[in-house]
Amino acid sequence: MKSDAKEVIWKSGRGKGRVTPKGRQLEDEALAEVQGLIADMDLRRDLLIEYLHRIQDRFGHLAARHLRALSEMLRIGQAEVYEVATFYAHFDVVKEDEAPPPALTIRVCDSLSCELAGAEALRMALEQGMDPTQVRVLRAPCMGRCESAPVAEVGHNHLGQASLASVTAAVAAGDTHAHLPDYEGYDAYVAAGGYKVLADLRAHGDWKDVQDRVLASGLRGLGGAGFPSGRKWGFVRANAGPRYLAVNGDEGEPGTFKDRFYLERQPHEFLEGMLIAAWAVEAEKAFIYLRDEYPGIHAALIREIARLEAEGVVAKGYIDLRRGAGAYICGEESAMIESIEGKRGLPRHRPPFVAQVGVFDRPTLVHNIETLIWVARVCRQGPEVLNSTERNGRKGLRSFSVSGRVAKPDVYLLPAGSTIRDVIAAAGGMAAGHAFKAYQPGGPSSGILPASMADIPLDFDMLQPHGSFIGSAAVVVLSDKDSARNAALNMLRFFEDESCGQCTPCRVGCEKAVKLMQADRWDQPLLEELCTAMADASICGLGQAAPNPIRLTMKHFPDEV
Numbered sequence: 022m023k024s025d026a027k028e029v030i031w032k033s034g035r036g037k038g039r040v041t042p043k044g045r046q047l048e049d050e051a052l053a054e055v056q057g058l059i060a061d062m063d064l065r066r067d068l069l070i071e072y073l074h075r076i077q078d079r080f081g082h083l084a085a086r087h088l089r090a091l092s093e094m095l096r097i098g099q100a101e102v103y104e105v106a107t108f109y110a111h112f113d114v115v116k117e118d119e120a121p122p123p124a125l126t127i128r129v130c131d132s133l134s135c136e137l138a139g140a141e142a143l144r145m146a147l148e149q150g151m152d153p154t155q156v157r158v159l160r161a162p163c164m165g166r167c168e169s170a171p172v173a174e175v176g177h178n179h180l181g182q183a184s185l186a187s188v189t190a191a192v193a194a195g196d197t198h199a200h201l202p203d204y205e206g207y208d209a210y211v212a213a214g215g216y217k218v219l220a221d222l223r224a225h226g227d228w229k230d231v232q233d234r235v236l237a238s239g240l241r242g243l244g245g246a247g248f249p250s251g252r253k254w255g256f257v258r259a260n261a262g263p264r265y266l267a268v269n270g271d272e273g274e275p276g277t278f279k280d281r282f283y284l285e286r287q288p289h290e291f292l293e294g295m296l297i298a299a300w301a302v303e304a305e306k307a308f309i310y311l312r313d314e315y316p317g318i319h320a321a322l323i324r325e326i327a328r329l330e331a332e333g334v335v336a337k338g339y340i341d342l343r344r345g346a347g348a349y350i351c352g353e354e355s356a357m358i359e360s361i362e363g364k365r366g367l368p369r370h371r372p373p374f375v376a377q378v379g380v381f382d383r384p385t386l387v388h389n390i391e392t393l394i395w396v397a398r399v400c401r402q403g404p405e406v407l408n409s410t411e412r413n414g415r416k417g418l419r420s421f422s423v424s425g426r427v428a429k430p431d432v433y434l435l436p437a438g439s440t441i442r443d444v445i446a447a448a449g450g451m452a453a454g455h456a457f458k459a460y461q462p463g464g465p466s467s468g469i470l471p472a473s474m475a476d477i478p479l480d481f482d483m484l485q486p487h488g489s490f491i492g493s494a495a496v497v498v499l500s501d502k503d504s505a506r507n508a509a510l511n512m513l514r515f516f517e518d519e520s521c522g523q524c525t526p527c528r529v530g531c532e533k534a535v536k537l538m539q540a541d542r543w544d545q546p547l548l549e550e551l552c553t554a555m556a557d558a559s560i561c562g563l564g565q566a567a568p569n570p571i572r573l574t575m576k577h578f579p580d581e582v
Contacts, residue, residue, distance in 0.1 A: 047093050051086040055094065066095055067381075069363035073106055074313075074344055082113040082121045108365040108521075109346030110161075111313050123154060125197060127188060128161035128174040132275035133461065133497050133511050134424040135163075138170035146185045147173070156192065162349060162515055163275035164314045167424035167497070168431050177316045199316035202285035207328045210289035216334060218400045219293050219300070228254065228301040235396060238404035239417050243279075244269055244352070244389030245463070245492040245562075247481040250396065253386055256376040257302045260384035266304040267380055267387045268295055269357055270311040273349035274464035275515060276495030279420040280390040282432040284318045288325055291390055294397030296335065302386045306338075310357050312345045319344060349519035353561050354387045356521065367523045368561035391420055413438035413478040419491075421479070423448045425498035426455040438478040441470075444496055455500035459578075463492025465512035466562065468569035469505050471577040488573055506581040509570040510538045516567040527564025530555040534571060543582040545575055 058075040062068060069091070076087050083106050092099045106112045115121045129135075129144040147158045166172045169181025173188050176197025180187055191197065210216070222231065235251035242248045257264055272280045284291060299307045311319055322342055330337045348366045351357045355369035358380050379385020388396075398406050407417045415438030424430040428449030435447055441460050451457055457472045462479055467489045470477075477483055484490050499508060517531040530551055537548055552568030559565045575582055 045085060045089045045099060047089055048086050052090040052093065055087055055090040064094060066097065067363040069095065069105055070346055070360065071344065073112055077112055081124055082115045085116045105365055109348050111347035123157045125155065125176055125192065126157045126159060128159050130164050130172040131160040132163035132515060133508055134167035134276060135170040135172055136511055137425055137503065140171040143171050143173065143183060147188060150185055150189065162518060163273060165272060165278045165281045167276050167278055167422065170424060199320060201320055202317050204285055204321055205287050205289065207289060207325060215289055216293055219296050222297060222300055231301055231400060234404050235399055238399045238407040240395050240399060240407060241481055242389055243391040250392055253376060254301050257384045257386045260377055262303060263305040264302050264384045265380045266299040266302065266307040267358060267361060267385050268309045268390060268393065269352065269354060269387055270309055270390050271345050271352040271357060272493065273312060273352045274493050274495050276422055276424055276461060276464050276497045277493045278422045279432050281315055281318065283391060283394055288321060290397050291394050294393035297396055297400055298386060298388055298393060304386065306341060308341045308343060308361050308380060310343045310345060310361055313347055350521040350563060358385065367521050370560065410436050412436035415478050415480045419494050421494045421496050423496045426452045426500040427498050428452050437480040440478060441475045445498060451500065455502060458501045458503060459499040459505050461497040463490055464495040465515055465570060466566035467492050468573035469508055470573065489569065504581060505574050505578040509574040512570040513538060513567065516563060520563060524560040524564060526555045526558040530564065531567055
C-alpha cells in the first residue's frame with residue numbers, strides 16, 4: 022500500500038524549540054569582566070575564593086551572572102560556585118531580582134571586649150545616623166583589635182576606639198581603604214642578621230638537629246592546641262612527598278590579636294621561621310592563610326614576599342598567600358585546608374590527620390604564626406630563649422592578648438606560669454572604677470573563671486582540671502560592673518553565628534543554647550544535657566568547646582542564672 026507523504030510528517034517546525042540549555046545563561050559581558058579581573062592569575066579550581074574576592078572588591082557584591090561566568094571558566098557547576106560564595110560572611114551574593122548592597126559597608130564588632138566597650142550603642146547610633154541607601158551597618162564577629170575596643174570597619178579601614186564622630190568623619194573623608202602598618206622591612210631585618218640562619222641551614226643544616234633544638238625549647242603550638250611543635254616535623258617527613266606547609270593565620274577566637282600584633286611589626290621574623298619549618302619538612306610550597314580582617318597586613322605581606330622573590334630567598338610562587346573570607350571555623354586546621362583548596366571551610370573527619378592527608382591530599386605541616394616566630398628565635402638564639410624562663414614550675418614564655426576591664430589592653434609577653442593577677446598587673450591593673458570579678462583565660466572556648474581562681478598558672482595543662490584551657494591566651498577581664506551570664510550569652514551567640522552547620526550537635530545545639538540562655542532563669546538540667554550532647558558528638562573543637570561558657574557560668578556564678 023502506498024503511503025501518503027503528508028502522513029509521515031510528524032512535526033511542522035513551527036514549535037517553540039529550546040535554543041539554550043536550561044538554567045542561568047552565560048553572558049558575554051559578565052564573562053569578559055571576570056576574565057579581565059583575574060587575567061594575571063592562573064586558572065585553577067583551588068583559586069575560586071581568590072577570584073570571588075576580586076569580584077567582591079571590584080563590584081561590592083557577587084552578581085549571579087559573575088558566578089555563572091566563573092562556573093564556565095572553571096568548568097564546574099554553578100551550584101558548586103554558589104555554595105562556596107554563600108558559605109563566607111564577607112561575600113554578598115546578589116541574584117537577578119535582588120538589589121545589591123549599598124556601596125559602603127560598616128561593620129561593628131560585637132564580640133565580648135567590644136560589647137563591654139559599648140559596641141551595641143555605637144551600632145545603633147550608626148544605623149540611625151547613616152543613610153541606608155548609601156551605607157550598610159552590620160554587626161560582625163571579632164576583628165582582632167580587642168585592645169582598641171570598640172572597633173568599626175569602614176570599608177576596609179579599621180577604626181579603634183570608634184565613635185559616631187570618628188566613623189562619620191572617615192565616611193565623609195572617603196577614608197575607607199586599608200592602612201599599611203609601620204613594620205620592619207626586608208633591609209632592616211637583614212641588617213640585623215635576618216635570614217642568615219635560614220641560609221646556613223639550607224647550605225649545611227641537619228633538620229633533626231633543628232628539630233631537637235625546637236623540642237628542647239619546649240615550644241608548643243600557640244594557635245590553641247598546644248601540640249609539641251618539633252614533633253610535627255617528624256610526622257610529616259615520615260610520609261612520602263610532595264609535602265606542603267600551611268600557616269594558620271586565621272586567629273578568629275574573640276579576644277585574640279597576638280598574631281596581628283607581631284605581623285604589624287616584624288613580618289620577616291615570621292617569614293624566616295616559616296621558611297625554616299618548610300625547609301625542615303622539605304615542603305614544595307608554603308601556603309599562608311590570613312584572615313580577611315587584616316587587609317593592611319595582607320598588603321604588607323604581598324610586598325615583602327615579592328621582595329623575597331626578588332632577592333632570591335624563595336622562588337617565585339613558592340609562598341602562596343591566601344585570603345580568608347570571614348569564617349571563624351577556618352581557624353580549625355582541616356577547615357583551613359578545605360578553604361585553601363577553594364571549598365567551603367568544613368572540618369574534616371579524622372583520621373587521617375593533616376600530617377598524612379592535608380592540602381591536595383598531601384602530607385602537610387600546619388603551624389600558627391606566633392609558633393613560627395618562636396621557631397626563628399629558637400634557631401637564632403637557642404632553646405634557652407624559651408626554656409630558661411620559669412615561673413610557678415612552668416617553663417617558657419607566652420604572648421597574652423589582654424583586653425576588657427584593664428587599664429592598658431595590649432599584647433604582653435610574660436612567663437608561661439603567670440597567673441591572671443600577673444597579667445592584670447602587666448596591663449596596668451584594673452581600669453579606673455572597676456574591681457576584678459572574672460576572666461576569660463583563652464577565648465570563649467575556655468569559658469569564664471571567677472576571681473577566686475586567680476592563682477592558677479595560665480599555661481598548657483594547668484586549666485583542664487578546672488574545665489577550661491589556655492587556648493590562644495586570649496584574656497578578657499570582667500569587673501564587678503559586668504554580668505558573667507551576659508558574657509556567656511555573648512560567647513554562645515558567637516558560636517551560633519560561626520558554626521559551619523556540618524554537624525547537628527553543634528548547629529542545633531548552639532542555637533538551642535542561645536534560646537535557653539535568654540530565659541529569666543536557666544533550665545540548668547536541660548542545658549547540661551545539651552552540653553553533653555554537643556561535647557560528645559560534635560565533629561570539631563567548636564562544638565566540643567562551646568559548652569564551656571555555659572558549664573562554668575552555672576558552676577561559678579549560680580546566683581546569676
